[in-house]
Amino acid sequence: MRRLRLHGLWLLPAALVAMIGVSAILAPGAASPVSAPAQAADQVVVPPSADQPPPPPPSKTVAQVLQSGVVITVSLSSQKMHVFRDGVLWRSSPVSTGKKGKRTPTGVFAILQKKRYHRSNLYSNAPMPWMQRLTWSGIAIHAGRLPGYPASHGCIRLPAAFASDLFEITGPTTTAVIVTDEPLADGETALALAQRSDAVVPIAPALLQRERPALAAATPAPPAPRLPAARTIPAPPIAAAGQQTIQLAAALSPAEAAAQWETLAGQRPELKAMRMAVVPAVVNGKQYYRLRASAPDAHATCKALKRAGIACFPVS
Numbered sequence: 001m002r003r004l005r006l007h008g009l010w011l012l013p014a015a016l017v018a019m020i021g022v023s024a025i026l027a028p029g030a031a032s033p034v035s036a037p038a039q040a041a042d043q044v045v046v047p048p049s050a051d052q053p054p055p056p057p058p059s060k061t062v063a064q065v066l067q068s069g070v071v072i073t074v075s076l077s078s079q080k081m082h083v084f085r086d087g088v089l090w091r092s093s094p095v096s097t098g099k100k101g102k103r104t105p106t107g108v109f110a111i112l113q114k115k116r117y118h119r120s121n122l123y124s125n126a127p128m129p130w131m132q133r134l135t136w137s138g139i140a141i142h143a144g145r146l147p148g149y150p151a152s153h154g155c156i157r158l159p160a161a162f163a164s165d166l167f168e169i170t171g172p173t174t175t176a177v178i179v180t181d182e183p184l185a186d187g188e189t190a191l192a193l194a195q196r197s198d199a200v201v202p203i204a205p206a207l208l209q210r211e212r213p214a215l216a217a218a219t220p221a222p223p224a225p226r227l228p229a230a231r232t233i234p235a236p237p238i239a240a241a242g243q244q245t246i247q248l249a250a251a252l253s254p255a256e257a258a259a260q261w262e263t264l265a266g267q268r269p270e271l272k273a274m275r276m277a278v279v280p281a282v283v284n285g286k287q288y289y290r291l292r293a294s295a296p297d298a299h300a301t302c303k304a305l306k307r308a309g310i311a312c313f314p315v316s
Helices: 003-026 035-044 062-067 161-171 185-195 205-218 227-230 254-267 267-271 296-309
Strands: 070-076 078-085 089-092 107-109 113-115 132-133 140-143 156-157 175-180 244-251 276-282 288-294
Touching: 035 244, 062 070, 062 175, 062 185, 078 185, 089 161, 089 185, 089 267, 113 288, 140 254, 156 161, 175 185, 185 296, 244 254, 244 296, 254 267, 254 276, 254 288, 288 296
Parallel strands: 070 175, 140 156
Antiparallel strands: 070 078, 078 089, 107 175, 113 132, 132 140, 244 288, 276 288
16 A cells, blocks of 8 residues: 555656646747747748839830841831841841832831741732731731832732841841831941831830840850951950940951041041940851940930931940
């Protein structure tokens, strides 16, 4: 009996300790090592504010496409197309645009759709090779007959070989098409028109949004091989804080670029105060030398040059 009572006396304190421990764990407001991190996490979660406006949709202007992309100018009065790739004249071609009553609309367009071989669903299933759609109402660039005057139902017809080559260099987010009534007899006049435009190219924002992460994830391209002629060209200056850079011309040799600089500086004395650089660039497999100049007020100088009829556009 004594042994049983002794065991009972020892068991009673142990049971009391166990009950106190359980009540402490279950007591409201008691600290818990499991719940503490969750509470801390709850404290740092900040719900998004409903008052913050969404970011504006991405967009591209004609000037941005001109610097890195393809800009196409079409003159209805001259019946001529000029194509610029990365700011340099690529090629030119005669066109045939909309006839009377089916006039080709003017404005700035993006490439909405491309098909190597397409048939019109408006005009008797007519063939439209190398079709590049500008509007969903039936206006497109494509290969077709060129009689020497406006003869289409509104589309922009091109020679077949030119249409095929143009098809290969355009894209839905990298191309701007300017259709104008202004006469554009040569590439210089067409380039000046493109440089004056501050219009936004009607590219679908969703396409540009998809383009951003793709560009961020892209593997950096290997450095371009050094060209022998580059030894004679001063390295392009690194723009200091407050410096602006403009591009004046593109030449086929460093000597031609230097000669263009001398001519321009003779015509416009303000250029002599700017820092000149000749930058080599390969465009569509062909070597060019871009004539650029830098100064704190280079953009203002560029505007004055364009008013005087000298081709120019801002770079940075």
